Amino acid sequence: MKTLAKWSVDDYHRMIQVGILCDRRVELLAGEIVEMSPETPIHYSTAKRGAKYLEELLIGRADVRFNGPITLSNSEPEPDIAIVRLPESAYNQRHPEPPDIFWVVEVAKSSLQKDLELKTSIYASANIPEYWVLNLSTGQIIVFREPHNGKYVSKQTIGEGKITPIAFPDIQVSVEKLLM
Structure with missing residues (x-):
């Protein structure tokens, strides 16, 4: 059985700085450099519209990042949307980094298995309080909350109505608007 060498976040940053990973769509997941799935038009459009919608709801309260990296202990994923502290x-x-992050959102169809297994574990291990997966196949949002020992204790699947983010209990996020 082969043992793969794991890369640290610092190793990964050095590879980026010297150009080893230029022109490659990759992210660091649990110490492994992983090719990112190509984005379909519906994936990109849903993520972009979702980020704009969340920006409108959270103006002046959070920074809504679209397709940008976040740095965790042994990973640097690029969630479709990350809601983080200002400024x-x-x-x-x-x-x-984890103390900056309110919640992350992944839009999934072809990447659903990776988003529900590997990324769920990565985000829970980093103690990110909330993780949403927009399942384009079913038209539902899977909401993970309460990270504990590398797993989320709470998992809820929502097909319609509103979601109230933990960090902003006065905000109501429309499931239909996020998935349209």
Whole structure:
């Protein structure tokens, strides 16, 4: 049985700085450099519209990042949407880290298995309080909450109505608007 070498976040950053990974769509997941799935038009459009919608709801309260990296202990995923603490200028010299992150959103169809298994484990291990998966195949949002020992204790599948984010209990996010 082969043992793969795991890469640290620092190793990954050095590879980016010297150009080893230029022109490659990759992310660091649990110490492994993984090719990112190509984005279909519906995936990209849903993620972009979702980010704009969340920006409108959270103006002046959070920075809504679209397709940008976040830095975790042994991973640097690029969630479709990350809702992070202000000010935006805090991320001029670094990517958001777990204490900065309110929640992350992945849009999934072909990447659904990776998003529900590997990324769920990565985000829960980083103690990201909330993780939403927009399942384009079923038209539902899977909401993960309460990270504990590398797993989310709470999982809820929602097909319509509103979701109230943990970090912003006065905000109502329309499931239909996120999935349209």
